[in-house]
Amino acid sequence: MADRDQPRIVGTPFRRVDGVAKVTGRTRFADDLAFPRMVHLKLVRSHVPHANIKEIDTSAAERIDGVIHFVRGEDMPNTFGILPVSQDEHALAFEKVRFVGDAVLGVVALTEDAAEEATRAVKVDYEELDTIGSVEEALVTSTDKIHEYGDEGNIHKKVSMEFGDVESGFDDADLVLEDTIFYEGNTHLAMEQHAAVAVPEGDGKITVWSATQTPHYVHRALAKVLELPAAHIRVIACPNGGGFGGKSDPFNHEIVAAKAALQIGRPVKICLTREEVFYCHRGRHPVTMHVKTGFKKDGAIVSQHLKTALDGGAFGSYGVASTYYTGALQTVTYKVPRYRFDGLRAFTNKPPCGPKRGHGTPQPRFALEVHLDKAAHALGMDPADIRLNHLQPKNSVTANWLKIGSMGLEECLQKVIDGSGWRQRYGKLPEGHGLGIACSSYLCGAGLPIYWNHMPHTGVQIKLDRSGGVAVFCGEIEIGQGSDSVLAACVAEVLGIDLKDIRLCVGDTDLTPVDLGSYSSRVTLMMGNAALQAAERAKELIAEAVAERLQVPAGQLVFAERRVFDASDPERGMTFSEAVATAESKFGTLGTTGSYTPPRSPGRFRGAGVGPSPAYSYSACVIEVCVDRETGCYTVPKVWIAHDVGRSINPALVMGQVEGSIYKGLGEAMMAESALRRLPKKRSNALVHKFPSMLEYKSPTFLDMPEIVTYLVEDPDPNGPFGAKEVGQGPLLPVMPAVCNAIFDAVGVRIDQVPAHPQMILQALDDKARGGPGRYGPKRFPDVSWGEPLRVPTPDEGGDGKAINAEQVGVRGGTMKEDPEGVKS
Amino acid sequence: MSEHVTATYRVNSEGRTIAHPAHHTLLEVLREACGLTGTKHGCELGECGTCTVLIDGEPQLSCLVLAREVEGAAIDTVEGLEGRDLHPLQKTFADLGAAQCGYCTPGILMAAKALIERKPTPTRADVCEALSGNLCRCTGYIKIIEAVEWAAALCRGESGARPADASLYGVCKEKPHG
Amino acid sequence: MMRLPTFTYVGAKTLEDAVTALADDPEGTRLVAGGTDLWPNLKRRHQGARSVVGLRRVAGLRGITGDPAAGVTIGAMTTLTDILRCPMLRDGYPGFVRAVASISSPVLRNMGTLGGNLCLDTRCTYYNQNEEWRQSIGYCMKEVGDTCWVAPGSPRCWAVQASDSAPALCSLDAHVVLHSTAGERVIPIADLYNDDGIVYLTKSRTEILTEIRLGPAGARRSTYWKLRRRGSIDFPVLGVGVALELDGGTVSSAKIHLGAVHSFPVAATAAAAHLLGKSLTEDVIAEAAELAKDPASPLDNTDFTLQWRRRMVGSYVDGALRELAGLPPKATPSVHGEGALALEV
Numbered sequence A: 001m002a003d004r005d006q007p008r009i010v011g012t013p014f015r016r017v018d019g020v021a022k023v024t025g026r027t028r029f030a031d032d033l034a035f036p037r038m039v040h041l042k043l044v045r046s047h048v049p050h051a052n053i054k055e056i057d058t059s060a061a062e063r064i065d066g067v068i069h070f071v072r073g074e075d076m077p078n079t080f081g082i083l084p085v086s087q088d089e090h091a092l093a094f095e096k097v098r099f100v101g102d103a104v105l106g107v108v109a110l111t112e113d114a115a116e117e118a119t120r121a122v123k124v125d126y127e128e129l130d131t132i133g134s135v136e137e138a139l140v141t142s143t144d145k146i147h148e149y150g151d152e153g154n155i156h157k158k159v160s161m162e163f164g165d166v167e168s169g170f171d172d173a174d175l176v177l178e179d180t181i182f183y184e185g186n187t188h189l190a191m192e193q194h195a196a197v198a199v200p201e202g203d204g205k206i207t208v209w210s211a212t213q214t215p216h217y218v219h220r221a222l223a224k225v226l227e228l229p230a231a232h233i234r235v236i237a238c239p240n241g242g243g244f245g246g247k248s249d250p251f252n253h254e255i256v257a258a259k260a261a262l263q264i265g266r267p268v269k270i271c272l273t274r275e276e277v278f279y280c281h282r283g284r285h286p287v288t289m290h291v292k293t294g295f296k297k298d299g300a301i302v303s304q305h306l307k308t309a310l311d312g313g314a315f316g317s318y319g320v321a322s323t324y325y326t327g328a329l330q331t332v333t334y335k336v337p338r339y340r341f342d343g344l345r346a347f348t349n350k351p352p353c354g355p356k357r358g359h360g361t362p363q364p365r366f367a368l369e370v371h372l373d374k375a376a377h378a379l380g381m382d383p384a385d386i387r388l389n390h391l392q393p394k395n396s397v398t399a400n401w402l403k404i405g406s407m408g409l410e411e412c413l414q415k416v417i418d419g420s421g422w423r424q425r426y427g428k429l430p431e432g433h434g435l436g437i438a439c440s441s442y443l444c445g446a447g448l449p450i451y452w453n454h455m456p457h458t459g460v461q462i463k464l465d466r467s468g469g470v471a472v473f474c475g476e477i478e479i480g481q482g483s484d485s486v487l488a489a490c491v492a493e494v495l496g497i498d499l500k501d502i503r504l505c506v507g508d509t510d511l512t513p514v515d516l517g518s519y520s521s522r523v524t525l526m527m528g529n530a531a532l533q534a535a536e537r538a539k540e541l542i543a544e545a546v547a548e549r550l551q552v553p554a555g556q557l558v559f560a561e562r563r564v565f566d567a568s569d570p571e572r573g574m575t576f577s578e579a580v581a582t583a584e585s586k587f588g589t590l591g592t593t594g595s596y597t598p599p600r601s602p603g604r605f606r607g608a609g610v611g612p613s614p615a616y617s618y619s620a621c622v623i624e625v626c627v628d629r630e631t632g633c634y635t636v637p638k639v640w641i642a643h644d645v646g647r648s649i650n651p652a653l654v655m656g657q658v659e660g661s662i663y664k665g666l667g668e669a670m671m672a673e674s675a676l677r678r679l680p681k682k683r684s685n686a687l688v689h690k691f692p693s694m695l696e697y698k699s700p701t702f703l704d705m706p707e708i709v710t711y712l713v714e715d716p717d718p719n720g721p722f723g724a725k726e727v728g729q730g731p732l733l734p735v736m737p738a739v740c741n742a743i744f745d746a747v748g749v750r751i752d753q754v755p756a757h758p759q760m761i762l763q764a765l766d767d768k769a770r771g772g773p774g775r776y777g778p779k780r781f782p783d784v785s786w787g788e789p790l791r792v793p794t795p796d797e798g799g800d801g802k803a804i805n806a807e808q809v810g811v812r813g814g815t816m817k818e819d820p821e822g823v824k825s
Numbered sequence B: 001m002s003e004h005v006t007a008t009y010r011v012n013s014e015g016r017t018i019a020h021p022a023h024h025t026l027l028e029v030l031r032e033a034c035g036l037t038g039t040k041h042g043c044e045l046g047e048c049g050t051c052t053v054l055i056d057g058e059p060q061l062s063c064l065v066l067a068r069e070v071e072g073a074a075i076d077t078v079e080g081l082e083g084r085d086l087h088p089l090q091k092t093f094a095d096l097g098a099a100q101c102g103y104c105t106p107g108i109l110m111a112a113k114a115l116i117e118r119k120p121t122p123t124r125a126d127v128c129e130a131l132s133g134n135l136c137r138c139t140g141y142i143k144i145i146e147a148v149e150w151a152a153a154l155c156r157g158e159s160g161a162r163p164a165d166a167s168l169y170g171v172c173k174e175k176p177h178g
Numbered sequence C: 001m002m003r004l005p006t007f008t009y010v011g012a013k014t015l016e017d018a019v020t021a022l023a024d025d026p027e028g029t030r031l032v033a034g035g036t037d038l039w040p041n042l043k044r045r046h047q048g049a050r051s052v053v054g055l056r057r058v059a060g061l062r063g064i065t066g067d068p069a070a071g072v073t074i075g076a077m078t079t080l081t082d083i084l085r086c087p088m089l090r091d092g093y094p095g096f097v098r099a100v101a102s103i104s105s106p107v108l109r110n111m112g113t114l115g116g117n118l119c120l121d122t123r124c125t126y127y128n129q130n131e132e133w134r135q136s137i138g139y140c141m142k143e144v145g146d147t148c149w150v151a152p153g154s155p156r157c158w159a160v161q162a163s164d165s166a167p168a169l170c171s172l173d174a175h176v177v178l179h180s181t182a183g184e185r186v187i188p189i190a191d192l193y194n195d196d197g198i199v200y201l202t203k204s205r206t207e208i209l210t211e212i213r214l215g216p217a218g219a220r221r222s223t224y225w226k227l228r229r230r231g232s233i234d235f236p237v238l239g240v241g242v243a244l245e246l247d248g249g250t251v252s253s254a255k256i257h258l259g260a261v262h263s264f265p266v267a268a269t270a271a272a273a274h275l276l277g278k279s280l281t282e283d284v285i286a287e288a289a290e291l292a293k294d295p296a297s298p299l300d301n302t303d304f305t306l307q308w309r310r311r312m313v314g315s316y317v318d319g320a321l322r323e324l325a326g327l328p329p330k331a332t333p334s335v336h337g338e339g340a341l342a343l344e345v
């Protein structure tokens, strides 16, 4: 362990291991692949939002030169989906379509040009159905249901849970505050459009290369829909040109490409257009929220009740988990002794929503942090203090039974308060200038897997031989976050070798141990631990053999500088390759494995599967804005952010993740939205994505980025490899509320919704000038009857983590029957 | 099948005579006919900058260039950037983590190369402006800006210390626009 | 990957080649200059072409001649970057150069030409979409549909004039030269535009725009204020081109043209007239700015809301006039092109 205390690689800003490939154009993304005899697939997509399919006429398309094959939905009757409880997608719709963009037919041609032309020649006859465009509509519409399953009508999922007696908490409060807040949906917009290539192996087996964050789940979906043994399907995840959650579902285009390849016996490639990527979506849910909190005079929360309504789009996707996530993490930053959460997700005829960076938590975090800012003002407190004085303690259990380990939020807050000059500047900047503060927390991977089982969440295999080279195998996927570098660094660190000595083989369901995927910020912590275990085991073997040969106690050997030597006499030792050869002579062919399964969480109630994590990262952020009262336009000149990452494996890459999170957060706060548009109902049934393009879906440019001051707070977490926690998602969360809180400081109006557009600020300013409250935001939360909540006594109340009324509440019909307990992450 | 043309292109200083569909863009010809897949695409409509290559030294969007219109012109792609060693831009991008997923990187490298050749000492505002037609969804741009500045210093022959070290752990950084 | 449709390509070497090819099949032929508007439109299939005539190799269409004292002529194939790199244009016609500096992004300015910019198709968020999307709304009047979705009762198309240089050049009274097999004609640039989102140019399809002529710069002050979401790439949601001459302390001539709030660069004539004979006080400017809102007809077919864009017309005209009067700004423009001007020196 001596060298682990003073790591040589971990903690340094080393060059990422995939860096050179990426700056030379050598990285092979999915669309860069080509195979002999490869042909091209395009999907015909529905142009109506909700309809029964009457007929698909391919006669004109068949006549187009180069068209060789059509793939039909009837050929793939099995459904799929990421969660076992919502297997509600068909690879190609053959009975009905549920949104504009739903795929109905695959066209294969010798060239992509011909395939594209042929999709336009296909005629689909539809019988149109009524459409549902919002949560409100879903709540009142019972005819023309989008799906046959769901908790009720067009409500996909409805949950209600109460931890402690929330109502009596409100009675004890000095101030009870209520807010209704809206968060518009938005999308990942990874620069790379999804692509996949399916290559038949000739013996009934098939390999699918894809831009996916979750090859393991693509593998499962392919086996199910193609009705092939999983062992005969190989999924290889190419490095993703950005993912952000948008490549975390198994997608229809991957399955159709595989089906086509099997049907015609040729490699089949598909690359989506940007518009099609907007249809795949799985982006941030639009969420309307109502939050009611009772505070003591000193700002302490006594009770909180949060309601969320998610507009889910046309399919389940991760939606059940997303719904729970809008309530799960509200308790991990500040003490919330009593907490009630009601959430629902509606089906609508829109592209399906799913997980985007922060999965389900940025929306309620926005609501909470804006709400706290208002509470601080109502109580005459500094918004920094209402946070600082009531932090959830480290090594504690929250009211909703989440186990908190390390917790560096206090230090994060101090850093940004000091760095931004908050105490001297807040509330005192010149007219139009303002500061806003907000905090957040995020998971380091979910405590339970999507498919409930006792197997590890990730595995790493190491193969070593006399060459001194070390090959590391893991199912993880490099999506830009730096997971390859973390994997290599963990192994190199333990074995005392160079990053250069390591060869990685990742994201290949045939060759690498299962890793569940690059989502929910799980990779560094989980894969890192598995890599450490595998490397420590390899080190042990080598040490035993070397100890024998050198006649030195194994515990006295040091692995460093590509050598293995005696700590007390460094001259006494051998090169790493000699050491491996020694071990190979003693033990035969060398290989070790490591795996990781998160610790069990204390919650024992239905829904307790969402929220637990081996560790939580924390962030605090101060943002400065400059608002023009004349136009409502505003800029963000500077951002201070502190992130508790536990321990940086590579601080340069950690900073990059923080900066990228700020970028995404500012986009969501200021401009990015996945708005849908209906045409006048009298004239048209259309319900379309307003701006499915790179130009009109606004993503900030180089000229829109502020100065960023980043502080990395390192409070190593015992559950993290080298103490490391996540960084990819957490730092995004405080950005949106900090912007809106800063707008308030600058011009005294509340924008209770994002994106906060200039016209909203002007409208709120006008309202204020007329003597109104000076607020822009949603007026009301939809009327929902939540029924009896699941009641779970809190740890403070002496609860045991179980619900006391599980029988009365029962199991709603909301999930598909397959595995009602299976929705965990 | 569509009409084909045979044309000679000068890509990374090498002449290539290629037959390709007459209506194909330079992007398609580079990726599909020349096998130079280093040049990426994100929209094919001029909206993202990912497909940027140099045509006679100027950054242009290969998705909006009809290939046959640039027959004879000097075309430079990311594959030509590296000589025996990495180009300074490649070194600094790799070292600072300015390429995360790396998908926007080839286009940004080409735009940056044109900038530092035309303006060896660009201001930070120049870097932001010159690259403002290239979107990156991963980095938040900061590391890219630092990498371009560092590479410019290296190209000027300055020893050029790694810039990001100074900004780690909360030491204030310079303003992107200042 | 989005692909171009097939077409016959004619690489013209001379102006005669080009006008002849156009005259052969005016309805089925399109010109391409930089291609930054034409190629996306063909890829999305809202424009079609049997043949495309490339102007890139036509001799004599690229370049800037003359000087601000006598007047300047700019060839239609001159790129936007060429214009930014021309010091005399900066000195003589700052409003025009600033408009060019605020167009799209540097990469696109390396490709786009001034002629293409002036002939840019009108834009609309119901129209600048892929074919599959447009099929979902049953298309619109600008194509094969019969409804304008922006104003469903309207008998006309309200697609937005989207060129930044057009309003600036209109305010500067520039002229354009049009060339066809029938010969050459010179018209004021404002006359190039039609009050219609579909037939947005008055020039016939057989005519090629060859030159842009700017008169002597004189003592005219000019500026251009552009409103858009981001610091780069975005089309204008409002453009304000202003040119003024002062005689002693009072305004002797004034032109204000508004871009992106109508199907053509609309003149704010009442606002401009209000300035004449007056000195540029805060009050006079504010009154003119209020008048300028009148001719603007923003509709819901760009980024942002139409109510806000209408309100911004006042703020931006006010801002542009204050700048020319040397008064401190009330509103700061979202982009002023300074970065581009600094980069392209």
Ligand SMILES: Cc1cc2nc3c(=O)[nH]c(=O)nc-3n(C[C@H](O)[C@H](O)[C@H](O)COP(=O)(O)OP(=O)(O)OC[C@H]3O[C@@H](n4cnc5c(N)ncnc54)[C@H](O)[C@@H]3O)c2cc1C
Residues within 6 Å of the ligand: A695, B045, B046, B047, C030, C031, C032, C033, C034, C035, C036, C037, C038, C039, C040, C055, C076, C077, C080, C102, C103, C104, C105, C108, C111, C112, C113, C114, C115, C116, C117, C118, C119, C120, C121, C162, C163, C164, C165, C207, C208, C209, C210, C233, C234, C235, C236
């Ligand atoms: C992402 C993006 C952002 C953009 N942002 C802006 C912006 O902010 N402001 C702006 O003004 N523009 C913008 N543009 C539009 C375009 O890039 C510019 O207007 C450019 O100047 C067009 O010139 P071009 O040479 O590329 O035109 P082309 O595409 O070659 O031609 C445009 C049209 O003009 C016709 N044409 C071209 N030359 C002539 C001629 N000499 N005579 C007659 N007709 C001719 C063509 O037939 C075609 O119909 C943007 C484009 C994109 C893709």
Ligand code: SF4
Residues within 6 Å of the ligand: C123, C124, C125, C126, C127, C140, C141, C142, C143, C147, C148, C149, C150, C151, C156, C157, C158, C159, C197, C301
């Ligand atoms: S303004 Fe109306 S007719 Fe014109 S493009 Fe837009 S929707 Fe179509």
Ligand code: FES
Residues within 6 Å of the ligand: B040, B041, B042, B043, B044, B045, B046, B047, B048, B049, B050, B051, B052, B061, B062, B063, B064
């Ligand atoms: S691919 Fe997006 S600009 Fe060319």
Ligand code: FES
Residues within 6 Å of the ligand: A191, A241, A242, A480, B098, B099, B100, B101, B102, B103, B104, B105, B135, B136, B137, B138, B139
């Ligand atoms: S590094 Fe991923 S888009 Fe730039």
